[in-house]
Amino acid sequence: MANDSTATSHPKYHLHHFVDAEQQFDSAKMGMWVFLVTEILFFGGLFAAYIVYRAWYPDLFTEASTELNTLLGTINTIVLIGSSLTVAMAIRAAQLNKTKQIAINLGITILLACAFMVIKYFEWTHKFHLGIFPGEFYTYEGIAHPKASVFFSIYYLMTGLHGIHVIIGIGLMTWLLIKALKGEFGSQYYTPVEITGLYWHLVDIIWIFLFPLFYLIE
Amino acid sequence: MTGHHISTYKTLLGVGGALLILTLLTVGVRYLHLPHPWAIIVAMGIAIFKASLVALFFMNLWWDKRFNTMLLLSSLVFFGLLVGFTLLDTLYRPSIIPGF
Numbered sequence: 001m002a003n004d005s006t007a008t009s010h011p012k013y014h015l016h017h018f019v020d021a022e023q024q025f026d027s028a029k030m031g032m033w034v035f036l037v038t039e040i041l042f043f044g045g046l047f048a049a050y051i052v053y054r055a056w057y058p059d060l061f062t063e064a065s066t067e068l069n070t071l072l073g074t075i076n077t078i079v080l081i082g083s084s085l086t087v088a089m090a091i092r093a094a095q096l097n098k099t100k101q102i103a104i105n106l107g108i109t110i111l112l113a114c115a116f117m118v119i120k121y122f123e124w125t126h127k128f129h130l131g132i133f134p135g136e137f138y139t140y141e142g143i144a145h146p147k148a149s150v151f152f153s154i155y156y157l158m159t160g161l162h163g164i165h166v167i168i169g170i171g172l173m174t175w176l177l178i179k180a181l182k183g184e185f186g187s188q189y190y191t192p193v194e195i196t197g198l199y200w201h202l203v204d205i206i207w208i209f210l211f212p213l214f215y216l217i218e
Numbered sequence: 219m220t221g222h223h224i225s226t227y228k229t230l231l232g233v234g235g236a237l238l239i240l241t242l243l244t245v246g247v248r249y250l251h252l253p254h255p256w257a258i259i260v261a262m263g264i265a266i267f268k269a270s271l272v273a274l275f276f277m278n279l280w281w282d283k284r285f286n287t288m289l290l291l292s293s294l295v296f297f298g299l300l301v302g303f304t305l306l307d308t309l310y311r312p313s314i315i316p317g318f
Binding site for chain 2: 037041052055056070088095211213218
């Protein structure tokens with residue numbers, strides 16, 4: 001098979017160093033999963049910090065989490081779940097050659113991701129207004145616990161790193177949307193939609209854990 | 219390209235609906251004020267179940283090559299090692315270092 005690759009015509013997305021488009025697709029997907037492993041361990045360091053500090057100061061976490069708005073957190077969780085659903089819908093549309101639906105679903109995903117960041121913006125600016133900043137810049141006096149700033153340092157680091165991932169996701173989805181509008185995706189080739197989808201679902205999974213760990217402590 | 223799993227609308231909407239209900243459930247459970255160890259156990263149990271639904275049906279691991287599932291699980295094993303060995307130190311200090 002490998003020797004006659006120059007003789008046969010093959011589609012432009014099929015790179016010559018892969019046996020066929022199927023192997024190319026599987027390799028791209030596996031590569032993305034390896035990247036997601038590094039992402040999990042990247043966030044893992046912060047989750048470890050959370051666990052260490054919560055074990056040291058359990059009362060601090062119960063007390064400080066009351067400053068977080070459960071309603072906004074719940075809305076954001078639902079928004080992200082919805083965006084995961086529309087990404088999965090976009091992949092299905094690509095598999096079925098429904099080009100218009102790919103673009104519609106990607107468009108809704110971008111809007112939901114932006115809605116998530118807008119809500120996050122309001123949550124953060126409200127805290128800044130109260131003087132709840134990370135680390136030594138913390139000036140809020142509404143929480144009696146002497147280590148109150150520690151909780152919010154971890155909160156800002158974890159939701160901030162997650163927010164950066166959402167912003168990168170918006171960029172990737174916009175790139176996909178432009179390609180989708182040019183009609184570049186179909187059942188024969190949709191690898192970028194598939195692997196960006198995997199990234200987006202991981203961002204959703206990270207939030208699924210951040211939400212109860214910060215907003216639902218009792 | 220043959221053999222790619224195409225999820226039905228029923229599966230996708232079913233998983234999305236389940237995630238929505240589980241989100242409302244985990245918020246609702248908070249107001250039950252469960253006694254100490256149970257609140258975090260139930261909250262993390264629901265979160266792990268939700269994450270599994272996303273991984274299996276949105277990320278397609280259910281139908282995918284098992285190798286990708288192994289990659290995901292290996293990351294969790296190494297995360298466990300990170301947390302486990304860190305706690306062996308931090309949980310057994312005679313006193314917390316004041317600057318921490």
